[in-house]
Amino acid sequence: MSCNHRNNYKDSLLSASALAQICAVSVKNTILIGFGMSIGFPTILIPVLSNRDKTEPFSLDAEGLSWIGSISLICIPLGALVSGMLTQPLGRRRTMQLISVPFFVSWMFYYFSSNIWHIFTALIISGVTGGLMESPVLTYVAEVCQPHMRGMLSSASTMAVISGVMIQFILGTFLDWRHVALCCSCLPLISFSLLFLIPETPIWLLSNGHFEEAKKSIAWLRGWVTVEEITEEYDELFESLYPVDFINQKGKLSGHLNEKQLKKLTVIEMLMSVKKKDCLNPLLLVTYICFLSHFSGTSPVQTYAINIFNVLRVPIDGHNATALLGIIEMLGCVVCVLMVRIVGKRVLTFASLIGISIGYMCLGFYTYLSEINSLMISEETTTKISILDESETNVNESWLPISFIIVSAFASHMGVRLLPAILSGELFSHETRAVATGICAASFYIIGFVSNKTFLSLVSTFTLPGIFWIFSAVSATGFIALYYILPETEGKSLKEISDHFSGRSKLNNTVYKRSKKDLDMSEASEKLYHE
Numbered sequence: 361m362s363c364n365h366r367n368n369y370k371d372s373l374l375s376a377s378a379l380a381q382i383c384a385v386s387v388k389n390t391i392l393i394g395f396g397m398s399i400g401f402p403t404i405l406i407p408v409l410s411n412r413d414k415t416e417p418f419s420l421d422a423e424g425l426s427w428i429g430s431i432s433l434i435c436i437p438l439g440a441l442v443s444g445m446l447t448q449p450l451g452r453r454r455t456m457q458l459i460s461v462p463f464f465v466s467w468m469f470y471y472f473s474s475n476i477w478h479i480f481t482a483l484i485i486s487g488v489t490g491g492l493m494e495s496p497v498l499t500y501v502a503e504v505c506q507p508h509m510r511g512m513l514s515s516a517s518t519m520a521v522i523s524g525v526m527i528q529f530i531l532g533t534f535l536d537w538r539h540v541a542l543c544c545s546c547l548p549l550i551s552f553s554l555l556f557l558i559p560e561t562p563i564w565l566l567s568n569g570h571f572e573e574a575k576k577s578i579a580w581l582r583g584w585v586t587v588e589e590i591t592e593e594y595d596e597l598f599e600s601l602y603p604v605d606f607i608n609q610k611g612k613l614s615g616h617l618n619e620k621q622l623k624k625l626t627v628i629e630m631l632m633s634v635k636k637k638d639c640l641n642p643l644l645l646v647t648y649i650c651f652l653s654h655f656s657g658t659s660p661v662q663t664y665a666i667n668i669f670n671v672l673r674v675p676i677d678g679h680n681a682t683a684l685l686g687i688i689e690m691l692g693c694v695v696c697v698l699m700v701r702i703v704g705k706r707v708l709t710f711a712s713l714i715g716i717s718i719g720y721m722c723l724g725f726y727t728y729l730s731e732i733n734s735l736m737i738s739e740e741t742t743t744k745i746s747i748l749d750e751s752e753t754n755v756n757e758s759w760l761p762i763s764f765i766i767v768s769a770f771a772s773h774m775g776v777r778l779l780p781a782i783l784s785g786e787l788f789s790h791e792t793r794a795v796a797t798g799i800c801a802a803s804f805y806i807i808g809f810v811s812n813k814t815f816l817s818l819v820s821t822f823t824l825p826g827i828f829w830i831f832s833a834v835s836a837t838g839f840i841a842l843y844y845i846l847p848e849t850e851g852k853s854l855k856e857i858s859d860h861f862s863g864r865s866k867l868n869n870t871v872y873k874r875s876k877k878d879l880d881m882s883e884a885s886e887k888l889y890h891e
Contacts, residue, residue, distance in 0.1 A: 376583025377506070384504050384558045384581060385513045388497060389520035391456055391555075394463055394547040395493060396524020398486040400662075401470070402429045403682060404532040404540060405479070407666045418476040426816050429663040431480060432487030433809035437802035439491025444798035447495045451568075452503070453560045455496040460548040460555075462489040467545035471538050487805075494801030499793055502785040503561035504581055511700045511850050514785045518778040519693035525662070526686030533679045562594075566601050574598075639796055641861040642787035645845060650780050650804040652838040656716045657831030658772045659808050660815035661765065662689075664735065671735055671824075672727070672761040681762055688766045692773030704850040704871035705779065710839055712775025717835035719768030724828035726761055733823040735816065768831075776838070780804055786849055787857060 405428055409420045420428065447455045462485050469482035497517060505513050531540045559581065565574035578590045578597070653659075661668060665685055666678040674681050696708060727733070780800060788796040818827050847867040849857050859865040 376585075377581070378509060380581050380583050381505050381509050381513065385501055385516065387554045387558045388456065388500055389517055390547065391460060391463075391493060391551040392497060392517055392520035393524040393527070394460075394544065394551060395490050396521040396526075397528045397544045397547065398432065398463070398466065398490060398524075399521070400525035400528030400686070401486075401537075401540070401544070402432070402483070403663055403665055404528065404537050406664065407678070408537055409479075410667070417474055418479075420476070422816055424476075426813055428479070428483070429660075429815075430809050430812035432483040432490070433659075433805045433812055435484050435487025436491040436494075436805035437809075439488040440494045440798045440801035440805065441491070442798070443492045443495035443801070444795040446492060447499060451560050451564050452496040452500040453555055453558065456493065456500070457552050457555045459489050459492045459496075460552040462486075463548040464545055467541050467548070470541035471545065491801065491805065495795075495798040498781065498785050498797040498801070500561060502793060503563045504559075507851065508701070510786055511705070511782060512697055514782040515693070515697045515700055515778050518781045519690070519697055522686075522689050522693045522773060522777075526683075526690045529665075529679075529683040529686035533677075533683050562597060563601070566598060571598075636792075636862075639788060639792045639861075642783070642857075643796060643799060646780050646783050646787065646800045647803045647807075648841070649776065649783070649846075650800070650807050652713070652834065652842075653772070653777050653780060653804070654808045654811035655831070656713070656772060656776065656835040656838065657720055657768060657828070658716075658777055659811045661769070663812050664815065667735060668765075669762065671732060674762040675759060676762075684762075685765065685769055688770050689773040689777075692770040693778060695770075695774040696778050699774075700782075700850060702871070704848045704869075705782065706842075706846055706848045706869060708775040709779055709842060709846065710775075712771045712777075713835045713839040713842070715771025715774075716768045716776070717832045717839070719764045719766075719771060719832075720828045720835070721832040723761060723764035723768070724825045724832065726764065727828060728825035733825065735819045735824055776835075783849070787861070 406425050408416060409418065409428060410422075410425055443455075450458070466482045466485040466489065469478050469485065473479050473482070498514075501514050501517055502510065528540065528544070531543060535543070559577035560570075560573065562574045562577045562581070565571075565577055574597075575587045575590065575594050578594055579585050579587050582590055582593075662685070665682040669676075669678040669681040676684075700708060784797045784800045785793075815827070818830070822830065847857075847860055848869040848871060849867070850871045852867060856865070856867060860867040
């Protein structure tokens with residue numbers, strides 16, 4: 361989105377324009393909270409299905425439990441790969457509303473389940489639906505936010521997912537899993553209703569010939585001003601989207617292309633543009649960061665958190681410890697949102713990877729000295745002592761493992777865990793954004809599936825201390841690699857970022873904290889770049 365040419369639009373979080381963008385993104389984030397709840401739900405299910413509770417009609421062995429923790433992750437890419445094609449013709453807001461329906465259906469499957477296939481059906485539905493959600497939510501943020509708001513609101517979107525996970529963990533400490541599912545079913549209905557209150561993105565409206573609606577959308581996002589106040593911005597955005605030879609002096613579409621042909625041309629151009637250097641290079645970068653996000657331990661430790669806390673013999677109940685983990689992850693997201701505008705993405709990412717590496721390195725030594733090698737709770741592991749003989753073990757020592765996990769969880773969520781979603785919204789051009797964000801999301805969840813599905817096998821092969829050391833090593837090597845290949849994009853225009861990846865210029869690693877004049881110049885550059 362371009363900036364206003366009047367003095368109404370200022371680089372302030374308290375300006376009317378900023379508040380309008382925050383409101384729009386916050387409403388959109390309600391569906392992300394629900395998605396986070398669906399991600400966190402297997403953490404509540406796994407202990408119930410592994411304990412062979414006689415009150416439940418079904419239970420699973422270790423292989424079945426590994427599918428509970430991973431099947432939704434492999435289904436998410438199926439939706440993500442087509443989400444861009446769905447988002448383009450339907451619009452960003454309408455797509456988000458439609459996917460609220462299958463989310464509701466999945467929670468109903470959980471609540472009324474009487475056979476194990478009901479559980480797997482719900483996991484598959486929520487996974488595919490979560491994938492369909494990726495392109496519209498990421499594209500919506502990129503297309504309604506100004507550059508000085510983009511990083512913060514993109515990270516806030518990921519924070520919404522983490523908050524959904526945290527809420528799920530907290531609900532699991534008070535309610536049984538069926539009533540948790542019933543509570544969660546309310547959120548898709550709330551999201552569907554609230555989305556009527558925010559506008560479609562001006563870029564999508566203009567590109568599909570809805571000119572009057574585009575004016576109203578810009579006026580809404582600029583602080584609920586009148587349409588007359590955004591005329592100049594609208595005209596420039598219109599000219600940046602439609603080549604001059606396709607418009608006449610009155611700013612209307614000429615007879616060269618009709619509305620239907622323009623839509624087809626846009627889809628074809630998006631597909632063909634993915635293989636270009638300025639799209640392929642950032643795509644590879646985001647995919648590598650997705651690998652770091654999962655194989656640094658964040659996903660499997662979160663999924664199997666209750667079992668991990670139980671086998672480590674932490675001094676509080678596993679459900680309560682998992683709820684605490686969710687709160688810590690949420691605090692890490694808050695730090696990211698507050699600090700990304702100040703220190704930039706590189707510093708946060710490096711601090712994140714160092715913290716993860718140290719936390720899991722210490723946890724690996726703790727489990728090694730405690731001779732805790734297996735994850736699945738058994739008679740043997742429940743009678744093991746922490747470091748010394750049980751009679752000599754004190755409370756401070758028993759708090760060590762949860763402290764190490766908390767350090768790693770906080771570090772991951774203040775940086776590398778949020779980075780793929782943040783970068784997906786700003787590294788790609790308007791022509792490739794819908795498709796590229798879908799591909800990025802598919803990569804994120806395919807890697808997440810592999811991470812979760814192989815976790816129990818890796819623990820069996822390398823032992824629990826060994827897998828924690830692997831997490832530490834992955835984070836350390838990631839720090840070294842990203843130091844050389846991750847540019848600082850905070851405060852930079854989309855044109856500057858694209859020029860960097862296409863090789864036309866090179867970004868420096870300073871964080872731009874721009875004056876009003878600089879912002880106006882940056883926005884003028886972005887409008888020429890179809891943003």
